[in-house]
Each structure stands twice: as C-alpha cells, then as structure tokens.
Amino acid sequence: MDKVQEAKKFLELVGMPKAQQTDICCYVILAMADMRPDMSWNDATNHWIRIHDIIQFCNTFYGTTYAENSRETFRKQALHRFRTAALIEDNGVVTNSPNYRYRLTEETLKTVRAFQSSEWRMSFCIGRIKIGFTLWNLSLP
Numbered sequence: 001m002d003k004v005q006e007a008k009k010f011l012e013l014v015g016m017p018k019a020q021q022t023d024i025c026c027y028v029i030l031a032m033a034d035m036r037p038d039m040s041w042n043d044a045t046n047h048w049i050r051i052h053d054i055i056q057f058c059n060t061f062y063g064t065t066y067a068e069n070s071r072e073t074f075r076k077q078a079l080h081r082f083r084t085a086a087l088i089e090d091n092g093v094v095t096n097s098p099n100y101r102y103r104l105t106e107e108t109l110k111t112v113r114a115f116q117s118s119e120w121r122m123s124f125c126i127g128r129i130k131i132g133f134t135l136w137n138l139s140l141p
Contacts, residue, residue: 003030003037010115020081028078031057032088032104033112041115048091048101051075
C-alpha cells in the first residue's frame with residue numbers, strides 16, 4: 001500500500017468522514033507529518049508549516065501538480081476540517097499574515113507515529129473494547 005492509501009486508512013480509522021479522506025486531505029496529513037514515500041510513520045514530525053509548504057511538499061515528493069492558487073482548496077477541504085476535529089492546530093497569528101502556520105497536535109503526532117505498529121493495533125482494539133463495554137453498560141436497565 002502506498003503512503004496516500006495508508007494516509008486514507010489512517011483518516012478513516014480516526015473517524016474522519018469520507019469527504020476528509022480524499023487525496024488532497026491525505027497529502028495534507030502527509031505533508032504536515034513530513035512523511036515522504038519511503039519513510040516510516042514512526043518518523044513523523046509536527047513542525048509548523050504554511051499552506052504554500054504543503055503544496056510544495058506534495059508536488060516535490062508525491063508528483064502532484066498543485067498550483068499556488070489552490071491554497072483555498074487546501075484550506076477549505078482539509079485544514080479547516082482537521083482543525084475542527086483537533087487533528088491540527090494553528091499558531092494563532094491572523095490568517096492573512098505570512099507567518100500563519102499549522103501543525104499536527106501532539107495527540108495526533110503520537111497517533112500518527114503509532115500508526116501501523118503493534119502499539120496502534122493494541123490501543124485500537126482496547127479502545128474498541130472500552131467503547132463496546134461502555135455502550136453495553138448504558139443499555140442495562
């Protein structure tokens with residue numbers, strides 16, 4: 001499975017809706033984690049990054065041809081949704097500033113680094129068991 005497909009699986013497993021599992025959303029997660037095609041998920045980072053940097057990263061490492069005028073598409077389809085879902089955060093600078101940046105939250109970084117590891121599988125299974133147990137308890141009279 002290539003990195004874009006892996007990113008899509010990651011977004012699915014963390015509960016993002018189908019609209020945020022598109023290629024552009026996958027590229028955003030990959031760029032924000034500085035995840036090149038030959039890297040392990042364990043090597044993910046969460047450096048502050050601009051939309052321009054995301055576009056450059058995608059074009060350089062994943063062979064896309066996004067133009068600079070597609071920044072708003074990245075912002076609306078991925079970054080706003082990811083911020084709402086608390087996958088990413090911004091640096092709090094006004095949005096029209098050239099210093100405005102995004103990064104993965106610490107929690108998301110930990111989750112990305114664990115993705116596809118035995119730790120991920122174990123925590124994912126335990127999480128599902130806890131959710132199932134909680135729902136079962138709620139259904140008791």
